[in-house]
Amino acid sequence: MTDASIPKASTLLRPDARTKKRNASEARFRFYGMVAIGIGLTMLLVLMFTILTKGVGAFQQTFITLQVELLENKLDKTGARDLELIKKVSTFGYAPLIAGGFNKVVADTGIQTTLKPKDQSGILSKSAPAQLRDYVLNDPDQIGKTIEFEFLANSRVDGYLKGRVTRESIANDKNISVEQLDFVDQLKQAGVLKKRFNMDFILGADASDQRPEAAGMGVAMAGSFFMMLVVLALALPIGVAASIYLEEFAAKNWITDIIEVNISNLAAVPSIVFGILGLAVFINYMHLPQSAPLVGGLVLTLMTLPTIIISTRASLKAVPPSIRDAALGLGASKMQSVFHHVLPLAAPGILTGTIIGLAQALGETAPLLLIGMIGFIASNAPGGISEGLLSPNSAMPAQIYEWAKRADPAFYERAWGGIIILLVFLVTMNTIAVILRRRFERRW
Amino acid sequence: MYDAPSLENTLDQKAIKIAATDVQVYYGDTHAIKDVSVQIQDNTVTAFIGPSGCGKSTFLRCLNRMNDTIDICRVEGKILLDNEDIYDPKVDPVQLRAKVGMVFQKPNPFPKSIYDNIAYGPKIHGLARTKAELDEIVEKSLRRGAIWDEVKDRLQSPGTGLSGGQQQRLCIARAIATEPEVLLMDEPCSALDPIATAQVEELIDELRANFSVVIVTHSMQQAARVSQKTAFFHLGNLVEYGDTSQIFTTPVDPRTESYITGRIG
Structure with a gap:
């Protein structure tokens, strides 16, 4: 105490x-x-950054606008405009008309080219004649007139404009030649060939291996939409009812404990397990149609249920017990206290959990692999609800997977573009979830 | 402090509203209430006092079977309300709770409008046939809850937006809107400031004219101010029960004396 040498x-x-x-x-x-x-x-x-830089290109597509004379003697020899007869003209019959269109362009613009007519048409998509044929069948009155028609360019030409294909890289490519690229350059200068935003990528159908330029996401999007309908219609009521029962009514004993533990475990089960379950039960045993969004939706329902149950129970638990006491103390029955007071307070949480569960299901790929929704070329948009549910279709993530595994780099670009579309959906859904929670959250 | 002797002399002539005999309450293995027998009179404020954890709230919750909502809670013995056993298997606790209302420790208005808070009970019990009748019940209840003047212009604003004291009076008004016969109050003023407490106490005194009121309180001054009968609980036992004036001036049991003089608790 007295020792001052030790610093305090x-x-x-x-x-x-x-x-x-x-x-x-x-x-x-x-x-x-x-x-x-x-x-x-x-x-x-x-x-x-990677997704955006690689995927943005998919939303642009190269088109070539040609003046095509729809010759009556080629398309409708009788002149009767009989749709059945016009239908008999196959896409081969339209090829000369397109060649004629190129002739006219070359003549009008004074482009110097040594390309044969067949090679000139080669810069178009393989679906070009079919495009023209569909147009004519849709509107037979145009036969005999000269129309301005916008054709899809070949994916190589498209790649050339986007910088993916260069004169060096096509050395071994038999689908396109250097002369054709020169021709493309001249057409571009003449304003005949243009790159523009391509709505068909978002709304159109998938196309076969040979025509990446025609492939779109629309039909797969419809498939996803119908699956989400099934998930929403099944998972929400089942999940919410199960959680309310477990949380508010069920006795707390070892049986409910086991159920609770297993629901938590189910949330962690790999999705492919649900896929094989769906294959065994829904397709092999119940004989539901393969590749159908109905089956996909059922499988995704199984997968989403634990997520919804867990989040619903959490939001029910978060409602203060004093609210239940207040209702019971007034002589409300258990059910009245739950439905009049607890559930409205828990609703924002339930809604958020459901939307997040749906978003998760929307992005799920593995279970779709097993029920045949992958590898299927979805070329026709479903006509109605029952067709949408029961006819074979693909889904957005399945479509992306499908594109990514095809050899052509043009498909690879579309896979990235598809991911952008999928992400837009997911971000939108999550934003809605956040907004709903903010908006309906009540304080007590 | 004990300024109502003339009233107490007449108390014993009043009818018995609730008669509890040998009530035992267990929480799992814990014996929370032991052999409690008490007779609660009509048109009387009865206070339950005692140190924390002595079982007074537990016993109060037995009187309208709110303990049923706790899984591990078990009640034995007999509790008669107007000579009917409320633990008889034929009794529906929902009907019982309409007769025996409850006000909780923390004000717990529903997160709805003031009007809906009051109207909820009458609605589920079918007490009003028309909107006009319902309006009337709401106004009457809010008047009896001594809060009408403060909220009459904003019946549609949320009940949770009121101050703590107003919320508690709203909850009392909500409880009496269903026309109960007994009103149980579990420390109704513990979350309130002295001014709000005084308002609620005044209200309790007025309620005595129509209801039998049972109030659990930690404040002995409050018990002395509002009640005519007092029951002292200690460690799950009912130690002493009698007129409030007698309990606070000449307690029979030494434990009661120790508690009210501040030596235990």
């Missing part, structure tokens, strides 16, 4: 050793935290 530890102006150590460890921890978040954000940025 109790000054507030200078931290002692212990405090320094504690502060240092806190600083270290903060640094680790920031590093972790930094890594996460960087990864996210890289991901978004």
